[in-house]
Each structure stands twice: as C-alpha cells, then as structure tokens.
Amino acid sequence: MLRKTGRATIKEVASVVGVSTQTVSRVINQRPDVSPETRKRVQDAIERLNYQPSALARSLIRQRSFTLGVVTAGLNLYGPSRTLNGITSSAEEAGYSLLLKELPDFAENNIVPIFQMLLAHQVDGMIWAVPEVGDNRNWVNRLPLNLDIPIVYLTMPSRENTYIVSINNYLGGRMAMTHLIDQGYKHIAHISGPLDWWEARERMAAWKDILKETGREVQDNHWARGNWSSESGVQAFEKLNEQYPEMDAIFVGNDQMAMGVLQLACQRGLRIPDKLGVVGFDNITESAYFWPPLTTIQQDQIKMGKIAVEEVIKVIEANWQGLEPIEPKSIMLTPALIVRQSSLRKRGKGGEFGKE
Amino acid sequence: MLRKTGRATIKEVASVVGVSTQTVSRVINQRPDVSPETRKRVQDAIERLNYQPSALARSLIRQRSFTLGVVTAGLNLYGPSRTLNGITSSAEEAGYSLLLKELPDFAENNIVPIFQMLLAHQVDGMIWAVPEVGDNRNWVNRLPLNLDIPIVYLTMPSRENTYIVSINNYLGGRMAMTHLIDQGYKHIAHISGPLDWWEARERMAAWKDILKETGREVQDNHWARGNWSSESGVQAFEKLNEQYPEMDAIFVGNDQMAMGVLQLACQRGLRIPDKLGVVGFDNITESAYFWPPLTTIQQDQIKMGKIAVEEVIKVIEANWQGLEPIEPKSIMLTPALIVRQSSLRKRGKGGEFGKE
DNA sequence: CTGAAAGCGCTAACAC
DNA sequence: GTGTTAGCGCTTTCAG
Numbered sequence: 001m002l003r004k005t006g007r008a009t010i011k012e013v014a015s016v017v018g019v020s021t022q023t024v025s026r027v028i029n030q031r032p033d034v035s036p037e038t039r040k041r042v043q044d045a046i047e048r049l050n051y052q053p054s055a056l057a058r059s060l061i062r063q064r065s066f067t068l069g070v071v072t073a074g075l076n077l078y079g080p081s082r083t084l085n086g087i088t089s090s091a092e093e094a095g096y097s098l099l100l101k102e103l104p105d106f107a108e109n110n111i112v113p114i115f116q117m118l119l120a121h122q123v124d125g126m127i128w129a130v131p132e133v134g135d136n137r138n139w140v141n142r143l144p145l146n147l148d149i150p151i152v153y154l155t156m157p158s159r160e161n162t163y164i165v166s167i168n169n170y171l172g173g174r175m176a177m178t179h180l181i182d183q184g185y186k187h188i189a190h191i192s193g194p195l196d197w198w199e200a201r202e203r204m205a206a207w208k209d210i211l212k213e214t215g216r217e218v219q220d221n222h223w224a225r226g227n228w229s230s231e232s233g234v235q236a237f238e239k240l241n242e243q244y245p246e247m248d249a250i251f252v253g254n255d256q257m258a259m260g261v262l263q264l265a266c267q268r269g270l271r272i273p274d275k276l277g278v279v280g281f282d283n284i285t286e287s288a289y290f291w292p293p294l295t296t297i298q299q300d301q302i303k304m305g306k307i308a309v310e311e312v313i314k315v316i317e318a319n320w321q322g323l324e325p326i327e328p329k330s331i332m333l334t335p336a337l338i339v340r341q342s343s344l345r346k347r348g349k350g351g352e353f354g355k356e
Numbered sequence: 357m358l359r360k361t362g363r364a365t366i367k368e369v370a371s372v373v374g375v376s377t378q379t380v381s382r383v384i385n386q387r388p389d390v391s392p393e394t395r396k397r398v399q400d401a402i403e404r405l406n407y408q409p410s411a412l413a414r415s416l417i418r419q420r421s422f423t424l425g426v427v428t429a430g431l432n433l434y435g436p437s438r439t440l441n442g443i444t445s446s447a448e449e450a451g452y453s454l455l456l457k458e459l460p461d462f463a464e465n466n467i468v469p470i471f472q473m474l475l476a477h478q479v480d481g482m483i484w485a486v487p488e489v490g491d492n493r494n495w496v497n498r499l500p501l502n503l504d505i506p507i508v509y510l511t512m513p514s515r516e517n518t519y520i521v522s523i524n525n526y527l528g529g530r531m532a533m534t535h536l537i538d539q540g541y542k543h544i545a546h547i548s549g550p551l552d553w554w555e556a557r558e559r560m561a562a563w564k565d566i567l568k569e570t571g572r573e574v575q576d577n578h579w580a581r582g583n584w585s586s587e588s589g590v591q592a593f594e595k596l597n598e599q600y601p602e603m604d605a606i607f608v609g610n611d612q613m614a615m616g617v618l619q620l621a622c623q624r625g626l627r628i629p630d631k632l633g634v635v636g637f638d639n640i641t642e643s644a645y646f647w648p649p650l651t652t653i654q655q656d657q658i659k660m661g662k663i664a665v666e667e668v669i670k671v672i673e674a675n676w677q678g679l680e681p682i683e684p685k686s687i688m689l690t691p692a693l694i695v696r697q698s699s700l701r702k703r704g705k706g707g708e709f710g711k712e
Numbered sequence: 713c714t715g716a717a718a719g720c721g722c723t724a725a726c727a728c
Numbered sequence: 729g730t731g732t733t734a735g736c737g738c739t740t741t742c743a744g
Contacts, residue, residue, distance in 0.1 A: 007475060009721060020731045025723060035729060055476040056416045057721035061736045065412070070456075075444065076658065081437030088431065088458035097477065100426075100456040102444035119363060120411040121453065230645040259645045266622075266647045286642050289586040289615045291622045302432065365737060376715045381739060389713055413737035417720045 008049040017045045028053055055097075059122055064320065068096050068312060069118035069126040073103040078284050079301050083129050083154065086305025094313050099123055107134040107196070115143070125150045125312040129305065132156035132198040150315040152308045156198055158330030163315065165308045165331045169199045172297040172335035173206025176251050176279040179295065179337055181214055183345045185249035185277045188216075190223040191236040191261070193253040203253050203281060222247075226257045233260025249277035249343070255284045255296055262290050262342065277343040293340035304333055364405040373401045384409055411453075415478055420676065424452050424668060425474035425482040429459040434640050435657050439485050439510065442661025450669050455479055463490040463552070471499070481506045481668040485661065488512035488554040506671040508664045512554055514686030519671065521664045521687045525555045528653040528691035529562025532607050532635040535651065535693055537570055539701045541605035541633045544572075546579040547592040547617070549609040559609050559637060578603075582613045589616025605633035605699070611640045611652055618646050618698065633699040649696035660689055 010028075014021040019038060026034045027042040034042075045051070059065035070087055074080045084100075091098050099121055101114055108130075118126060128151055130136065137156055152163040180188050190207040193200030204223070211218050221243040226232035233252065237260065240247055252258035258280030265272050272278055272292055280287060283298035315326045366384075370377040375394060382390045383398040390398075401407070415421035426443055430436045440456075447454050455477055457470055464486075474482060484507055486492065493512055508519040536544050546563040549556030560579070567574050577599040582588035589608065593616065596603055608614035614636030621628050628634055628648055636643060639654035671682045 010723095011721075021722075022724095022731060023729085026730085029723085033729060038729080052472050052476050054416070054478065054721050055473075056412055056421070056478050057736085058723080059736095060410070060412045060416060060721085060738090061723050063736075075441040076438045081440075082432045084437075084440075085431040085458065088456065089460070092458070092460075097473065098456045100444060100454045102441065102448070104445070104448075116408050117411075117453065120408050122410065122412050230642065234645075256642065256645075259642060263645045263647050263649075284642075286586065286612070286615060286640075289590075289612075289619045291619050291647055293619075366739095367737075377738075378715060378740095379713090382714090385739085391713060394713085410737050413720085414739080415720095416722090416737080417739050419720075 007054075008051040010051070010053065013042065013045050013049055013051050016049065017041050063122070065122045065124055066096050067099055067121065067123050068309065069099050069101065069121070069123035070129060071101045071103065071114060071118075071126065072129045073106045073108065075102055078282065079131075079299070080129065082301040083305040083308075086302035086307075087127060087129065087309050088305075089302075090306040090309035094309065096124075096309070096313065103130060106130060107136050109134075109136055109138070111139060115147075119147075119149075123149065125316045126152070127305075127308045127312055128153045129308070130154070133194075134196040150312055150319070152312045152315075154304060154308055158332075161328050162330070163311060163328045165304055165311065165333070167299045167301070167304060167333045167335055169202035169335075170206050172281060172299065173203040173251070174210055175335065175337040176203075176281065176295075176297055177207055177210035179339065180249045180251060180277055180279060180343060181210065183249075183273075183277055183343055185343075185345070187222075187244070187246045188249045188251060188277075189240050189244055189247045191226050191233060191240070191250060191252045191257050192223060193226060193228050193257075195225065200253055203251075207251050219244075226253060228254050228256060230256045230260035230263070233257030234264050235260075237261045237264050248275070250279075252278060252280050255280040255282045255287045255294060258287075258294055258296070258342075259290055262292070262294065266291060273341060273343050273345045277345060279343050283338050287338075288340065290342070292342045295340045295343035296338050298336045298338050300333060300335075307331060307333070363410075364407040366407070366409065369398065369401050369405055369407050372405065373397050419478070421478045421480055422452050423455055423477065423479050424665065425455050425457065425477070425479035426485060427457045427459065427470060427474075427482065428485045429462045429464065431458055434638065435487075435655070436485065438657040439661040442658035442663075443483060443485065443665050444661075445658075446662040446665035450665065452480075452665070452669065459486060462486060463492050465492055465494070467495060471503075475503075475505075479505065481672045482508070483661075483664045483668055484509045485664070486510070489550075490552040506668055506675070508668045508671075510660060510664055514688075517684050518686070519667060519684045521660055521667065521689070523655045523657070523660060523689045523691055525558035525655075525691075526562050528637060528655065529559040529607070530566055531691065531693040532559075532637065532651075532653050533563055533566035535695065536605045536607060536633055536635060536699060537566065539605075539629075539633055539699055541699075541701070543578075543600070543602045544605045544607060544633075545596050545600055545603045547582050547589060547596070547606060547608045547613050548579060549582060549584050549613075551581065556609055559607075563607050582609060584610050584612055586612045586616035586619070589613030590620050591616075593617045593620050604631070606635075608634060608636050611636040611638045611643045611650060614643075614650055614652070614698075615646055618648070618650065622647060629697060629699050629701045633701060635699050639694050643694075644696065646698070648698045651696045651699035652694050654692045654694050656689060656691075663687060663689070 010021045010024050014024045155166050192204045208218050224236035224239045226236045280294050280296035283296045287294040287296050318326050366377045366380050370380045511522050548560045564574050580592035580595045582592045636650050636652040639652045643650040643652050674682050
C-alpha cells in the first residue's frame, strides 16, 4: 500500500503558514480579499511544498470539472487523428482537460456505457468526433440520460436542436467535378466510399448533380463503390474500365482509393492526366507525392476539431455564467480544391499548376 | 446556473429504498454482505433512477482514479496516432479511463505543467508516448515532483530504473540492409531522419554497421539527411545522385521520404528496382500502393501502445495490492521486413515477392 | 447483515 | 481580512 500520495494538501499548506485552509483557498483562486503579506506567505509555502490543488476535489465541490469528453473512432486513420489533433490543441489553449474514448467501430451504436463513463467523470461537455455512419446517430434526439451538458457532433448533416461542426463534403464534390469539367474531360466516372457513410453520399451526390447540370447522363455503370482503401480503389477502377470504356476522368471518393487508381494506371501505362484525369478527396499528406501528384479536395480536419472545442466551451461558459443560452446550430466549413498534375490536361493555359 | 446535475446520488438511491447509503455502496461494489432481497431492491432503484456512482467522489476517497495520463505529440502523424490507437483499446479493455495531453512539439521540455495537471487529476499511472528527440528525456531521472505513480516511456533506449517499451529500430535497419545486400545491390546509400531523433540514429547506425560488416566503406557522401517529409526525401535523393553516382540502392529512413525518392525516380524514368533498389521504414498504409510498391520495415505501433498500457497497469496493480513491486525494465519489440517490388531485383528466384 | 460517524481535499456562505 | 461551519458524493472504520 504505497498509496498515500506524496502531494501536499491544502490543510498542510494552511498549517505550515498558520492560517486557515480558507485563506489558502482564496490565494490559489486569486481572490482579492487577502492581505498582500498573507498572500505572499501562502504563495511561498505553496512553492516550497510543491502544492497543487486536487482537480478531483475541486470538480466535486464546484460541480464543474473543466474536462471535456472526447469520443472518437478509427484513430489510426488520417481524418480522425487530425481532428483529435485540433481538439487537443484547442482544449489546451482554453485550459480544459480531455477524457478520451475511442469506439471500436465507426458504426458502434452501444453508446450508453460511453455516456455513463463520461458522465461519471463529470465532464462539462462532450465532443462526438465520430462521423455519421449507418444509423450511428439514431439516438441523438433521444439521449439515454437527460443530460445537462452540451454535446458537439462532428461530420453529420444539420439537425434540429443539435450542435454540429462539419466540412461541406457536397461542396467539395462540386469543386472536384467542376474542375474536371473545366479541364475538358467529358466522361467522368465516380468511385464512391461506402454509402452508409454520410460523407460518401454527399460526395457522390455532387458527382450526380454536376453531371446533370452539365447535361450529362448519370448511369449506374458510371460509378463503382469502394471501401476507402487503396485496394478497393484498384478493384473499382478495374470494374469501371470494363463497364465504362469511354471514361476519361474519375472523381474518386478519397485519396487512398485514388492512389490505387494511380498505381494501376501507372502499371498499365495509362497516361495521367492525358488519357485519364483523376481527382481525389482529403488531401492526405502523401497525395502531393503520388505519381503524378494528385489533385484533391482539402478538408481542414484540424480546424474542425478546434472549432468543435471552441463551440462546446462557449456553450458551457454561457450556461455557467447564466448568460443567454447559445442556440444549437450547424457550422459548415468550406473545403478547398488543390490542383496538381493528375487532372491538369490544359497545361498550355499555364499558371494553374500548383494553384491552391 | 443550470448546474445541478440531473444525475442521481447515492443518497437519493438510499432514501428511495429506505436503507443507508452504506448499503447502497455495498451493492454497487458487489460486496457479499448484503441480504439478497435488500440487494435486489437497491439494484432496482439504481436501475430506475439511472444511478451511476460519481467517479470523482470515488477517486477522491479511494485515492485511486483508474485513470491513466497519456502524453503524446504529433498526433497528426502516422506513428503517434497508431500508438494512441493501441493505448485506447488496451485501456478500454482494462477498464481504465484516459486523460490525454498532446505536446505542441516533440522536443518539448517544459514538462512541469503537464505533470502538475495529470497529478492534480490523480492519475494512477502515465504513458509518455513521445519518442526521444533531442534532450527531451533529460529530466527522466530527476522528476520534478516525487511521484508515487509509474510512468512507462515509449521509444527510447533502455535506461536504469525506467519502464520503457520501444521497437527495435536498429534491428529493423539491419533487416532492411541485409535484404538489399541479399538482392545483390552493391552501393547502398542512406537517407536519414533528423539525427536528434533516437530512431533516426538507430536506423543509421544499422546502415553503417552492415556496410562495415560486409566490407564496404562508409563515406560521408553516401548519406544525406532528411526531416521525415517527402519533400526532404526528394532533396536528399537529388543530393545523393550528385554525390554518389555509383549508388544502386537506398535505405531510406521512413516511408514518406522513400515516397519522395520514388516520385523523383519515376519522373526521371529511373527504373526501380533494376537501376535503384529502395527500402523504406514504417510500413505506412500507403506504402503498398506507391509505384512501385515499397519494401519497408513494419513497426507495430498499435502493439507498442497496448503493451505500454498493460505494463503500467501491472505496476499499478502490484503496487496497490501490496505485491512484490515490479522492477523497471525495457521491452523491445521486433519489427518485420515487408518485401515488395521496390527492392526486388532477383525476380528470377521467385517466391519472394509478397513474402513478409 | 446493517447503520452511524468520520473524512477524502476542497470551496461557499456566513460570521467576526 | 480571516476563520468557522457545512457539505460535494462517496467509502472506510467500527458498532450493533
């Protein structure tokens, strides 16, 4: 039983200085009503004893923990880890701690234990940094426990009475498609992600809409489904090659799958961008070093994470200071087109390569 | 002041059932000394009120939080995010919560506030999931506060009195080099990572040692330094092309830099693996889809994260149960060679491609 | 088997 | 300015 933390308590500080714990409390909370000299003596003792107030005890009595619950999934993937990166840096800045929980699966729906654990720790708010997949949002409007803390959800369509931060995937898809059309490609195929993902559906909807708007036909054999992996990109590309021989460009649902396309094209000597234009989605770090470098849509997931933290803290603070409560709203971030060689057929026009 | 959590307390449960809080406590802690019927009534009330014991209050009184502090850095990168992935899954399994802190910089040395924050939250142990870079370990043997909790460090050389889990980078480097030599390459260059990183130094040391052991000369113009980025890989490769024209293979310090090499080679029509063999390090997901697919060294960071959690919990439990304390030790995980086309010159021999 | 009392480390409310 | 009292939600003695 080595338990018996070496850390000093407020009582010890108080007794060393010869004041009440109250006075020490006032000093550590920077209250004005302490005489300068008492304050000094207390501060010295704190320094000397290396005293650090117990966050646990404080949270318990204040009913406020300055801790945020973060729920994520697929941390080994590019998007989720970047989002978490944004969350940590923003939380750090705001002085909040983070309690982290990773779901075993994106579509996980057994969320009661997650809530229980986070609530047991008295988090002041939560960030649900899991994208909408399948029915993994079906509980949002009838939460298991009546919460009195705000939750900000990431990556889902807007919804009544819900705080949301997303990146506009539909707009991103439109940017990709518009660019391909500008480059003079006529027969544009699509490789989608798994369609139980909201993001995959949005990107695909943009593909369809732009085709229609430009008087092209949308046919079922003009697209194939992948599962986000490079391997599935290869397979989808092979399928499209058979199904849609006129195809001269592909809007691919993410960069990993686009990578599979590029690899197979390279292997078969199919010249990109001349014979085939390729645009991806995500702008993963590697995409600038594919061969040829990949045109893609950048999503700023780090920013999304940061904004989520800022929003949830705004709500917490307003709530706590008794201000006008902040109405739930949906924030949509705008992605950006990154033009690289994989889609740049009109080189003659110049100036466009490298433009972001 | 909407504060006043909707959650029920032990007192409420007790009064609803008409027993003391004590009895409720016994039930939730699964103590044997409660009559079956009382237990049942209490359990029903708990169910009905949706009662969940406060982790805060429990931690405070037990002096034990079942929470681990995790310190990481560069979460937007491949390695750190995978490591964290392993940490979360293992902690989940063991029933521990995770308090997460991300350093703004790998070489960050101002760690006192980090410790204070984590200790204030009474974590039972810590995982320092930041690789050794520069002097960011200089404080390990003289910690700021006299801790009574264990810390497991990741990715650093073994050291007296310190719990460590690392992947054997030196061995990985030897595997890469041995493979290149087996493939008949004669003039093997190296692109290193930044040499203030321990991992970069280990990989480079392996390069040197194998060269020496096989009777080759180690010359300063046979290697170039990168900074882990693809861009730096391109630059280092260009430099080597000038400095070391006989070069017929490169052992590259990580996959990202190798990707830069591959891209430039592809651009210049330099045939890989015939004219140039390339081996990377890390086995990032994309490396199988580079062109050509990249031979590399796999590091199982997820496993490293898992083991770190298991180790720290072992120490905590032993400590708490008053068992023989567990001696600090260093655990080295073995990496694996993944052979792909970028280094496979002896195709005639067959059977080797795809072998792991 | 069950309850009463004390207290983990801290702060809010009120005295003086 | 400063101290006293009470109590956040729980568990650990120790009675009975």
